Amino acid sequence: MEYIFSDKVSTLKASAIREILKFTSDPEVISFSAGNPAPEAFPAEKIAEISSDLLKNDPVLALQYSVTEGYTPLRDELKKNLSLKKCFNPDIDDLVITSGAQQANELACKVLLNEGDTIICESPSFIGSLNAFRSYNVNLVGIELEDDGINLEKLEQAVKSNKNVKILYLIPNFQNPTGLTMSWEKRKAVYEMAKKYNFIILEDNPYGDLRFEGEEIPSIKTLDTDGRVIYSGTFSKILSPGFRTGYVSAPKEIIQKIVVCKQVSDVHSNIWAQVICHRFITQVDMEKHFEKLRAVYRKKCSLMISKIEECFSDKISFTRPQGGLFIWCTLPENADMPSFCKKAVSEYKIAVVPGNAFTINESDPTSSFRLNFSTPTDEQLIKGTEILGKMTREMFK
Amino acid sequence: MEYIFSDKVSTLKASAIREILKFTSDPEVISFSAGNPAPEAFPAEKIAEISSDLLKNDPVLALQYSVTEGYTPLRDELKKNLSLKKCFNPDIDDLVITSGAQQANELACKVLLNEGDTIICESPSFIGSLNAFRSYNVNLVGIELEDDGINLEKLEQAVKSNKNVKILYLIPNFQNPTGLTMSWEKRKAVYEMAKKYNFIILEDNPYGDLRFEGEEIPSIKTLDTDGRVIYSGTFSKILSPGFRTGYVSAPKEIIQKIVVCKQVSDVHSNIWAQVICHRFITQVDMEKHFEKLRAVYRKKCSLMISKIEECFSDKISFTRPQGGLFIWCTLPENADMPSFCKKAVSEYKIAVVPGNAFTINESDPTSSFRLNFSTPTDEQLIKGTEILGKMTREMFK
Numbered sequence: 001m002e003y004i005f006s007d008k009v010s011t012l013k014a015s016a017i018r019e020i021l022k023f024t025s026d027p028e029v030i031s032f033s034a035g036n037p038a039p040e041a042f043p044a045e046k047i048a049e050i051s052s053d054l055l056k057n058d059p060v061l062a063l064q065y066s067v068t069e070g071y072t073p074l075r076d077e078l079k080k081n082l083s084l085k086k087c088f089n090p091d092i093d094d095l096v097i098t099s100g101a102q103q104a105n106e107l108a109c110k111v112l113l114n115e116g117d118t119i120i121c122e123s124p125s126f127i128g129s130l131n132a133f134r135s136y137n138v139n140l141v142g143i144e145l146e147d148d149g150i151n152l153e154k155l156e157q158a159v160k161s162n163k164n165v166k167i168l169y170l171i172p173n174f175q176n177p178t179g180l181t182m183s184w185e186k187r188k189a190v191y192e193m194a195k196k197y198n199f200i201i202l203e204d205n206p207y208g209d210l211r212f213e214g215e216e217i218p219s220i221k222t223l224d225t226d227g228r229v230i231y232s233g234t235f236s237k238i239l240s241p242g243f244r245t246g247y248v249s250a251p252k253e254i255i256q257k258i259v260v261c262k263q264v265s266d267v268h269s270n271i272w273a274q275v276i277c278h279r280f281i282t283q284v285d286m287e288k289h290f291e292k293l294r295a296v297y298r299k300k301c302s303l304m305i306s307k308i309e310e311c312f313s314d315k316i317s318f319t320r321p322q323g324g325l326f327i328w329c330t331l332p333e334n335a336d337m338p339s340f341c342k343k344a345v346s347e348y349k350i351a352v353v354p355g356n357a358f359t360i361n362e363s364d365p366t367s368s369f370r371l372n373f374s375t376p377t378d379e380q381l382i383k384g385t386e387i388l389g390k391m392t393r394e395m396f397k
Numbered sequence: 398m399e400y401i402f403s404d405k406v407s408t409l410k411a412s413a414i415r416e417i418l419k420f421t422s423d424p425e426v427i428s429f430s431a432g433n434p435a436p437e438a439f440p441a442e443k444i445a446e447i448s449s450d451l452l453k454n455d456p457v458l459a460l461q462y463s464v465t466e467g468y469t470p471l472r473d474e475l476k477k478n479l480s481l482k483k484c485f486n487p488d489i490d491d492l493v494i495t496s497g498a499q500q501a502n503e504l505a506c507k508v509l510l511n512e513g514d515t516i517i518c519e520s521p522s523f524i525g526s527l528n529a530f531r532s533y534n535v536n537l538v539g540i541e542l543e544d545d546g547i548n549l550e551k552l553e554q555a556v557k558s559n560k561n562v563k564i565l566y567l568i569p570n571f572q573n574p575t576g577l578t579m580s581w582e583k584r585k586a587v588y589e590m591a592k593k594y595n596f597i598i599l600e601d602n603p604y605g606d607l608r609f610e611g612e613e614i615p616s617i618k619t620l621d622t623d624g625r626v627i628y629s630g631t632f633s634k635i636l637s638p639g640f641r642t643g644y645v646s647a648p649k650e651i652i653q654k655i656v657v658c659k660q661v662s663d664v665h666s667n668i669w670a671q672v673i674c675h676r677f678i679t680q681v682d683m684e685k686h687f688e689k690l691r692a693v694y695r696k697k698c699s700l701m702i703s704k705i706e707e708c709f710s711d712k713i714s715f716t717r718p719q720g721g722l723f724i725w726c727t728l729p730e731n732a733d734m735p736s737f738c739k740k741a742v743s744e745y746k747i748a749v750v751p752g753n754a755f756t757i758n759e760s761d762p763t764s765s766f767r768l769n770f771s772t773p774t775d776e777q778l779i780k781g782t783e784i785l786g787k788m789t790r791e792m793f794k
Contacts (some may be wrong), residue, residue, distance in 0.1 A: 002624050003561075003650050009508045012657050036462050052449055059441035063637035065433050098640075099663035106662055110532075111406045115512070132661035135507075228398050235531065240460035242668040253400050260409050264529035265503055266496035270667035271639040319649065336694060373657075381658035 008115070008137045023345045030384035033351040034375040035325055037237050041296050041374075043280070043289065047240065050279045054272070066271040068263040070097025071248070076279035078233075080283075082249055086222040087231050094255035097247050098262065100268045101206055104232035104248035106132035107265070108202050109167065111257040113138045117164040121201075122150050124358030124366070126176040129169060129204065139163070142360030145175070147319075149182030149314065152189055159197045169201050172220060174207040174324025177358045177370040181322060184217050191223040201229045209238050209290050209325035212298035227251040235277050237325075239292060243273035297323070297374060303381050304373040311389025316397040318371075325374040328355075331367040332396055340395065341369055348391055350384050404511070405534045410599055416551065419615040420742045427781035430575065430748040431772040432722060434634050438693050438771075440677070440686065444637065447676045451669070465660040467494025467644070471675035477628075478678075479646055483619040484628050485748070491652035494644050495659065496666045498603055501629035501645035503529035504662070505599050506564065508654040510535045514561040517596075519547050521755030521763070523573040526566060536560070539757030542572070544716075544778075546579030548594040549586055556594045564597050569617060571604040571721025574755045574767040578719055581614050588620045598626045606635050606687050608720035609695035624648035632674050635690060640670035694771060700778050701770040708786025712793040715768075725752075728764040729793055737792065745788055747751050 008022065024031040054062050075290050079095050082088035088095060098104040101133060105128075113119060114136040121130065123142025133140055144151045150170065159165050168190065172182040203220045223233040234246035262268075268321050305328060308318055318329045329352075331337050341354040355368035373381060421428040450458050466472065476492050479485035484494060495501040502525075510516060514535040519525065520539025530537055538555050541548045547567065556562050565587065569579040591598050600617045618628040631643035645655060659665075701724060705715055715726045726749075728734055738751040752765035770778060 003509075005508055006511050006514075008511070009654050009658060012654075012661075014653075014657050014660065034462075039457045039461060042456060042460045044460060046457070047460070048449070048452035051452055052445070055441065055445035055448055059439060059445065060436045063439045063441060063444065063631075063639045064436060065431075065638040068586055087513055102661070111402055112400075114403050114405075117403075128661065128664065131657075135658055135661050172637065175556055180575050236462075241462040241664075242460045244663055244665070244667050251400070256411075257402055257406050257409075260411050260528075261406060261532055263411065264409075264499070264525065264532050265662060266500045266641055267525065267638075268641070270496075270641050271672055273667055287508065369610070 008135055012131065012135055019262045021292050024351050026349070029345065029349045029351050030376060030380045031351040032371045032373070032376060032384060036375045037241060038296050038300065038374045041293050042240055043284070046280065046284060047276060049284070050276050051272070054275055054279070060270040062275060066268045066274070068259050068268050070269065071271060071274040071278060074274050077278060077281060078247055081237045085219070087215065087219050088249045089224065092251050093249050094225045094252045095247055095249045096255055096259055096262070097269050097274055098232070099244045099266055100236060101204060101232040101234040101246035102128055102132065102240070102259070103262065103265070104246055105129045105202060105204055107258045108151060108248070108254070109136050109138065110231050110261050111254065111337060112166050112200065113203050118162040118167050119167040119169060120155065120158055120162070120165060121169045121360065122171070122175065123360045123364065124177050124355060124368070125169065126171060126204070127358055130360065133169070142364070145180060147180060149180070149186040150190065152186065152193070155190070157194065159199065165197065165199050167202050169196065169202045169204065170220070171204045172217070173205055174210065174321050174326070176324070177326050177353070177355070178328040179319045179321030179324055180328070181208050181217065187217065187220045188223060191220055191229070194228050195226055195355060199228070201275045202233045203229055205231065206234045206237055206325035208233070210293060210297055210303065212294040214322040220253065221249065230254060238290070239277060239280060243270065243277065244271060245273045245277050257382070297325070300373045300378070300381060301327070303378060304371065304385055307382055307385035308389070311386050313392040313396040315391070316392050325372055327371045327373060329369055329371060333367060335367045335396065337367045344388060344391060348387050350388050352388070405532055409532055410530065418521060423746070426742065426746045427773060427777045428748040429768045429770070429773060429781060431752045431769050433772045434638060435697065435771045436691050438690050439637055440681070443677065443681060445674060447673050447680070448669070451525050451672055451676070455732070459669040459672060463665045463671070465665050467655050467666065467674060468668060468671040471671050474675060474678060475644055482616070484616050485646045486621065489624045489648050490644045490646050491649045492644055493652055493656055493659070494642065494666050494671055495629070496641045496643065496663055497567050497633060498601060498629040498631040498643035499525055499529065500662070501643055501655070502526045502566070502599060502601055504655045504658045505627050505645070505651070506530050506533050506535065507658050508651065509563050509597065515559040516564040516566060517552065517555055517559070517562060518566045518757065519568070519572065520757045520761065521574050521752060521765070523568060523601070524568065524754055527757065530566070537757050539761070542575060542577060544577060546577070546583040547587065549583065549590070550770065553590060554585070554673070556590065556596065562594065562596050564599050565591060566599045566601065567617070568601045569614070570602055571718050571723070574723050574750070574752070575725040576718030576721055576723045577717045577725070578614065584614065585619045585620065588617055588626070591625050592623060596625070600626055600628045601627065603631050603634055604721035605630070607694055609691040609698065611719040613781065618646065627651060635687070636674060636677060640667065640674065640675050642666060642670045642677050657788050694720070697770045697778060698724070700775060701768065701782055704779055704782035704786070708783050710789040710793040713789050722769055724768040724770060726766055726768060730764060732764045732793065734764045734766060741785060743786060745784050749785070
């Protein structure tokens with residue numbers, strides 16, 4: 001038979017990154033295209049120890065159906081920790097466990113937006129969230145990103161000129177794909193704007209604990225006296241992405257709707273992983289654990305930056321992230337970036353992600369590409385950046 | 398601030414079963430209201446053994462990001478097993494892992510239906526699926542269920558009289574909530590009707606392996622020469638619902654869209670659980686494992702049935718399932734079923750689920766309620782059925 005798909009999904013495509021990832025199955029290709037945590041950063045032994053104890057002494061807890069909201073001791077612990085950071089206000093907020101922050105962001109869109117309503121994002125932004133929003137057939141508007149965060153004038157223009165602006169989606173810390181961090185001034189300004197124009201801020205903070213340089217900047221959620229910030233976090237970058245354990249802190253009324261939608265989506269998240277997250281964060285000195293992770297990423301990032309400084313053509317500009325997993329490189333204006341990326345992987349066997357994978361419309365002009373420094377080994381980081389550098393020097397003299 | 402939710406979810410309510418489940422936190426209440434597998438049926442030791450080996454020898458496999466389609470060895474094994482049952486046709490079908498069958502059913506609706514399109518279901522039917530469909534603001538039409546499955550005349554009328562009928566949703570084996578099984582003749586008839594009127598059948602088979610009596614009836618998917626059956630299955634009832642590991646076998650074009658939507662929903666399902674499912678079904682004699690489970694459920698079901706026969710007023714009719722987890726009881730016509738269920742839990746401390754939780758509209762008349770026999774202990778089964786029986790004899794002399 002011939003299939004007719006819903007309007008929501010008929011134009012939805014698999015992530016462009018997946019096309020690049022196909023090349024990376026070639027063992028000769030050095031991949032700077034992933035977004036995976038460093039494998040050596042997994043606390044695998046401690047996880048194995050907790051799991052073994054759990055499955056031996058509490059198998060029914062780990063194997064039976066659980067509640068949609070998530071494992072209560074984990075929720076309580078997260079509420080406590082987020083309260084200390086002022087990212088959870090017990091008077092107005094509730095918190096539930098989701099199947100990764102991805103599910104939190106997707107469900108925020110599902111519960112708040114009708115088809116055609118507007119969601120504003122940084123451009124470029126995280127492709128997984130952009131596609132989640134697209135899958136509800138909403139009006140996606142991208143706003144230029146500056147070194148200290150979203151362009152406020154263009155944001156206000158967009159809020160005024162688009163219909164039914166419901167959500168502003170932001171990744172304030174070490175943004176994916178650019179690695180940029182939003183300043184405290186801009187965080188305050190977007191919250192004021194949200195109050196003025198009555199929209200909700202969806203603050204996605206997957207990398208917040210991975211700051212390896214500079215001073216921590218408080219989350220936008222800390223400003224939320226008004227109940228208009230939805231804050232999502234995840235264990236993917238600090239424990240294990242394979243767990244698919246994330247969480248969302250938001251006003252109670254919104255959480256209630258997210259719970260109803262989560263119930264029909266996957267009933268609840270894998271409960272074994274939830275119990276392990278709870279036992280891990282209560283048994284382990286988390287500050288020490290974060291310091292270990294930060295040391296890994298600090299080293300990898302500065303290794304890549306130093307090789308970029310040494311080897312890249314000086315026509316290439318790049319960001320200097322203070323945390324997270326990504327560096328954003330920009331070729332000279334009018335350079336043919338897609339051809340550059342294609343040549344890099346097919347001839348030089350270095351995989352990077354073309355910047356238009358992250359723009360709101362794939363045809364938006366961009367001469368940038370994304371480098372990941374968390375997944376490759378140190379050797380691959382050195383060799384791969386040298387090869388890319390040679391390529392840039394040949395092409396952009 | 399005041400929140401305005403999307404049309405999709407503004408009228409969506411938490412499952413009515415959850416209201417009943419609140420009473421069940423009272424340790425004195427005997428609950429026949431759950432849908433949980435028997436805790437003693439979990440192969441906990443084998444799971445612990447596989448997990449321990451996996452986390453020791455292959456931690457990165459279990460902890461790192463994985464692919465949206467699911468763990469390839471598990472997909473291959475399921476394709477092989479389903480091919481043997483003619484529920485997977487390599488020429489036209491593909492198979493992906495989902496976060497429970499719940500996600501498979503939800504995504505089938507998301508990729509195929511626009512708001513207002515029609516999905517036809519048995520009435521009563523599984524509340525989780527009904528709510529998933531409702532969350533996309535579709536036109537939900539319920540068709541009377543008979544002892545051998547859906548009423549074919551009323552189904553054909555509904556197909557003719559509703560606009561854009563895209564999906565017929567069926568649970569042919571030991572249906573939730575009725576425990577009824579669709580005859581082979583009706584399976585063939587609905588497939589013919591699907592061809593005639595060009596709609597898709599969504600065949601949900603969570604309990605198929607739990608047949609403890611009678612002859613197996615082939616799935617509707619076995620008839621699918623035309624690529625119009627989406628078949629979903631799960632490890633929830635045969636291994637562990639806490640895993641959230643299910644799968645869907647469907648025409649390749651539909652699977653492609655489901656993968657794109659799954660990617661934006663939760664990226665991939667918990668990979669630890671997927672690897673365990675694969676190792677379990679390849680290391681364990683599954684026929685023996687199923688026989689053990691069937692023995693547990695056969696015993697529990699016949700215990701409850703024998704106590705119903707002994708203790709219930711003869712004004713109460715009930716189904717005699719050949720598998721699955723549920724018995725469906727019906728009070729005399731015009732009985733006040735909601736009051737009966739409320740009285741059962743508040744005065745007699747026996748929790749059952751009122752039948753209108755499963756009807757298409759909560760106001761649809763029904764005098765039935767659902768009993769679960771898989772979760773209670775044998776003692777609870779005996780005592781609880783005796784108490785319910787006494788209540789029925791007092792109320793329906």
